[in-house]
Amino acid sequence: MIKIKNLSKFYGEKQVLNSIDLEFKKGKAYGIVGENGAGKTTLFRCISGLETHKGTISSDFKKLKDHLGLLLTEPFFFSKITGREYIQLLANSRQIKLSSIEDKNIFDLPLNQYASTYSTGMKKKLALTAILLQENSVFILDEPFNGVDIQSNLIITEIIKKFKELGKTVIISSHIFSTLADTCDEIYLMKNGEIIKKVEQIDFNDLESEMKKFTVGNRVDKLLNLN
């Protein structure tokens, strides 16, 4: 379990996270949604230990980061490293011995090609494969479905469901509601660095229209001078 209490984060004088309280349990998947700049990625970076912050983040692990698989929105790749070497690099950093990478290449990636030459979707799939092979207990997936084809989308959805069965914790941010509704047990809405709403599975059907009302409002009408 991961417990976040009174988490706040400032960049200079600008507050980007404001007194966040959250709890993530084993065997559950959680969605975090919100407009760009709402603070989702900063929240993920704080949980991962990549950002200093106010408040506490505790877990069942001595060091949460050593059991955490982090998929960044835009994974970084070195210019002359192949897909295979990238997977090996991330496995080595956790002292994981990989017997055969080919068998685990579920997205059929060209592993002998330089990762920096991959398309956006392929890069995402490679980064995801690498963290899946790290044998983590907790996963933070920042926009895992972005730029990914429909077949891989289905595979990722299945992986998340399987992880829940295996007792792992998954935290996902996505703008694609259907994928969140398919996989998550709870979804949190973020705005201006605050959690403003928690939506239970039973209310997911109303989520999209509620989000539309909440985020779009009358902005388009304003832009097109229809008011």
Place this chain on the structure above:
Amino acid sequence: MKEYFQLQFKMLNRSIIDFGLPLLVGYALLTFIFILLSNYLFEKTEFANYIFGLLSFFFISKLNAPKRNDFLKSIFNKQKYRHLRIAENIVYCIPFTLFLLYKKQFVFSVILNVLIIIVTLFNFSTNINVTIPTPFSKKPFEFTTGFRKTFYLFPVAYFLTFISISVNNFNFGIFSMLLIGIICFSYYSKTEDEYFVWNFNLSSKEFLFEKIKTCLLYFTLLSLPIIIALSISFYKDIAVLITFFVLCYAYLSTIILAKYSSFPKEMNMSQGILIAISFAFPPLLIIIIPHFFSQSVKKLNTILND
């Protein structure tokens, strides 16, 4: 085109300011260092012209980067793009041209400028899918990526060793070993994305020792043919050889520790100065290494949650 060059000028100014130097001092220092090194080169070797030419090509090679040029092609029409590329290659080469003129190398400076114009006529493809094999693909990225970028320099170093033995010049042999050291040193000059450090489930000290161990092991493997050849050919000078080899170890450790002592930021001016001074006065390393080590541990503690 004028706006483009104004933007380039702004970018250069920002790099100098980011390096922690006032603009005027930055330009004065760059000019001074350039003249000093160029003079040194021309004093030391009769092939300075050619080395100078190669250096200028290396300097403008960044301007030929395919992605960069694809971007320029997308925003300028064909004619403007061509003019712009020729102009920027010539502008970037001005310091080299001026120095060649100062050295009365008129023909050579003309040839150099003609060649850098010709280079702009070639299109370098962005879709080269050839993966260069590397013996270092199993361990952290520095040698994997570094070897692929500099693989052609290793045969040069080994060839220099061969020449040093052929002409019975030990110093030349030492230079070839130092060349391997400099190449490995360059692998650690750039700071990686913090994600690749964060991923390690090691303590800060373990992480640093692991990095240094890997670097020294691979450096030893790469320089082994040179060391063996020189030890056999110049066995009387083996003490000097060992001294330089140990110095290479020390400087490689220093660059790794310096990199992580300001992590995740790039190395700063004061670290650069300290390393530069240590090149002139190696005993300083006894103070610098522990200093960088304690700084690195502090910086890494926050990322590795140690």
